Amino acid sequence: MSVWALGLNHTTAPLDLRGRFAFALDQIAPTLQSLRSSFASGRHPQVEAAIISTCNRTEIYCASEQAALDHTFGWLAQSGGVAPALLRSHAYTLQDDEAARHAFRVASGLDSMVLGEAQILGQMKDAVRAAETAGALGSTLNQLFQRSFAVAKEVRTATEIGAHSISxxxxxxxxxxxxxxxxxxxxxxxxxxxxxxxxxxxxxxxxxxxxxxxxxxxxxxxxxxxxxxxxxxxxxxxxxxxxxxxxxxxxxxxxxxxxxxxxxxxxxxxxxxxxxxxxxxxxxxxxxxxxxxxxxxxxxxxxxxxxxxxxQGQANRQAAVAQAEVIIDAGVQSFMHWLGQRGTVPLIQQLNAQADEWRAAEMARARKLLARGESVDAVLEAMSRGLTQKMMHGAMAELHAGDAASREQTAQAISRLFLRKER
Structure with a gap:
């Protein structure tokens, strides 16, 4: 799974260019629909998306099996009616850990014109609700934003990032x-x-x-x-x-x-x-x-x-910024660990499906034996033996296949999976 973000803000683009990409809250749903529809005909049919649009920034966050930065960039340029080259000279693109870091910094007020201002957090929450209502928010972006809100709360609680800020x-x-x-x-x-x-x-x-x-x-x-x-x-x-x-x-x-x-x-x-x-x-x-x-x-x-x-007064909060960055770093590492685990979800689903199939087969066999009058102990013995044989068959077959080196690797893997001592 990959996460990517692109956008322009008060540090990268002049006001009039930002105005070309400003979306009112009631425009978010149809805009997200347009963006997601643009992916449907390509190689990325299932794309999560959210748009944050304020007076200081417009940012698009997406998640899918594969990143599609160029496509998203082209769509944004077309939606604003500007040449891609012009937009590229004023925009930024981020992927995976850098996209997460940026979202966390934005939520925490570290990327705002007013360092530490709290208004952006409410605007991000509004954007997430709009994306959720539009059906564009999946589990990956939901995790990204919920974690960004948690990080922002910790930053404001544990540091003085918002102290003396001038709105x-x-x-x-x-x-x-x-x-x-x-x-x-x-x-x-x-x-x-x-x-x-x-x-x-x-x-x-x-x-x-x-x-x-x-x-x-x-x-x-x-x-x-x-x-x-x-x-x-x-x-x-x-x-x-x-x-x-x-x-x-x-x-x-x-x-x-x-x-x-x-x-x-x-x-x-x-x-x-x-x-x-x-x-x-x-x-x-x-x-x-x-x-x-x-x-x-x-x-x-x-x-x-x-x-x-x-x-004015930004220098007084630089120590708080350093503290906030440490909190954000920890949040990014936690999110990337979670995102990495998402890659094993299909395999876990397949394993669960296979185990359910074996269990259903052995249950059906056990019911037939009970219907024929077999003793309960004998049926339970047969069912447990059938399940363990099905579970061990693949591992045993691999131990007897391949050359010596591959058998050694298989043996080590089986030892880790099946011979772990309970602590």
Whole structure:
């Protein structure tokens, strides 16, 4: 059995390229179906698969009897509509122990833009549930991910990897504080109502801004989030007309196209008489057109722009990283041992089937003897003798076959299998 992974993340690919391969959670099932169907006509009909897609990464994990990295790579390039050469220059491919190590590091927050952040673990669990619901998760990938969750839990319990970490939301608040002297006087708009916006709203609300509004495509979901912060809920359709009211805009939706365009921002600036606007686009693909960044009085930050801020304080956690790597190494060795044992499963199944066949034959013979009136002791004696003869026949035949060297090897193997002393 082989496990392989490929993907691109914030360290290997620019934001706009990552956006080509971003999958919303409700897109995972049909995407997995497309991927697995692409294998059906080839040499890999039974392929397990899972997709992890966040603002910082898109990764595909697969398992099958034989690795098919090139095929998976070609499928991903085609799904994103990019040339394979371009994707290859920004992607990474991993197999077996390296794929397991990567999954464990991702789950533990060691591969995140924010070292030690915990959000990725929940995102991985969501991805695994989506793969399981889609029927794409088999025993091998299930083991890989369940072990990655266990390793992540141990890393967070036994080390201080998450101590003093600066989240993307906290970084946004810090940058906003550098632009506006008093955040109490600002009006803040959040676009979207997902987990990232929830986190960002929590951080900004702690600064007690003058007002908070939540704009969302589904008003009911926006109202639910707004009620937690004493905020106003508004429809996404009303956003262009009301954009000028806000000093700070934080956006993170699952839209495949920008929802805040250059024209709308230009009109908002004019209405504000060019008072500055602080904008944070946490979405991948982008929610805010990149041209907006060139406007005067606009301070636009993307997830990649926030990288420098969140890197502060990383040195303080390097000792924890070293401890985490030791835990991950042990987890990788354990998984690879389990994966190696999976190779003997077909043989074990065959042995069990053969033993059941022998047992059924001897049971049928014993019943016939009992029906003819044979004594129970005689029947049990015959059944036990028949079973042992069937079990020993192959070994005895091999001891008498072949040359001296092969007989010696057979003798050693039989000694190990049949002459072990019980401890």
């Amino acid at each position: 993307m939301a906290a970084a946004a608040v810090r940058l906003a504080g550098q632009l506006f002297e008093d955040l109490h006087q600002t009006r803040v708009l959040f676009v979207g109502a997902g987990e990232m916006i929830d986190l960002a709203a929590t951080h900004f609300a702690a600064k007690e801004p003058r007002s908070i509004a939540i704009a969302n495509r589904t008003l009911e979901r926006g109202e639910k989030l707004a009620s937690r912060f004493g905020a106003e809920a508004m429809r996404l359709a009303d956003l262009p007309a009301r954009l000028a009211e806000f000093d700070i805009i934080v956006s993170c939706t699952a839209s495949t196209l920008p929802i805040i365009g250059l024209g709308a921002v230009e009109r908002a600036l004019k209405a504000r008489k060019h008072r500055p606007m602080f904008m944070v686009d946490l979405a991948v693909p982008r929610d805010i057109e990149p041209e907006v960044k060139a406007l005067e009085d606009i301070y636009l930050y993307t997830v990649d722009d926030l990288a420098q801020v969140v890197q």
